[in-house]
Amino acid sequence: MQTTDKKPRAIGSHQSAKAGKDEWLTPPEILNALGPFHLDPCAPITRPWPTAIHHLTILDDGLLQPWQGRVWCNPPYGQETGKWLARCAEHRNATALVFARTETTAWKEHVWPKAHAILFLHGRLHFHHVDGSRAPMNAGGPHALISYDPFNTLILEKSRIPGHLVKLQPSSAAH
Numbered sequence: 001m002q003t004t005d006k007k008p009r010a011i012g013s014h015q016s017a018k019a020g021k022d023e024w025l026t027p028p029e030i031l032n033a034l035g036p037f038h039l040d041p042c043a044p045i046t047r048p049w050p051t052a053i054h055h056l057t058i059l060d061d062g063l064l065q066p067w068q069g070r071v072w073c074n075p076p077y078g079q080e081t082g083k084w085l086a087r088c089a090e091h092r093n094a095t096a097l098v099f100a101r102t103e104t105t106a107w108k109e110h111v112w113p114k115a116h117a118i119l120f121l122h123g124r125l126h127f128h129h130v131d132g133s134r135a136p137m138n139a140g141g142p143h144a145l146i147s148y149d150p151f152n153t154l155i156l157e158k159s160r161i162p163g164h165l166v167k168l169q170p171s172s173a174a175h
Helices: 026-035 081-091 105-110 150-158
Strands: 071-074 092-101 119-122 143-147 163-167
Touching: 071 081, 081 092, 081 105, 119 150, 143 150, 143 163, 150 163
Parallel strands: 071 092
Antiparallel strands: 092 143, 119 143, 119 163
């Protein structure tokens, strides 16, 4: 349903540029606390700061490209999120930032049985626009950082990002 009002909206659907929506950037304080990363396979085309050493944008289709090194994944939110989490689980050396919608199929299939740890963030994130400015509205829901291996879990533990860390025991089928 489209509306014609011009009221600011919360970032309830962090969507890809492909879907005709705005790209929302990870707050730099999150990246600074967790970095450096070797690859961001779903980086925005325009970015005021690097998210990793190497960037793949929507033009590169990061889901189809090879992943190497430590991966940062702030995927397009919505129906595509599960595909990105599946790829993170396959790659293992990855940290993902997604809504903490723990009852979704994506979480049931690609987080609970496959992740190494989850940092449930305190408070609501304020994403940034591609010009670097902070969005005036918060993201509209709780977020989590998901680690898919012990190394990234250690970084989450040492990051000092406010939240509650839960370590998981991924099923043997996930490895």
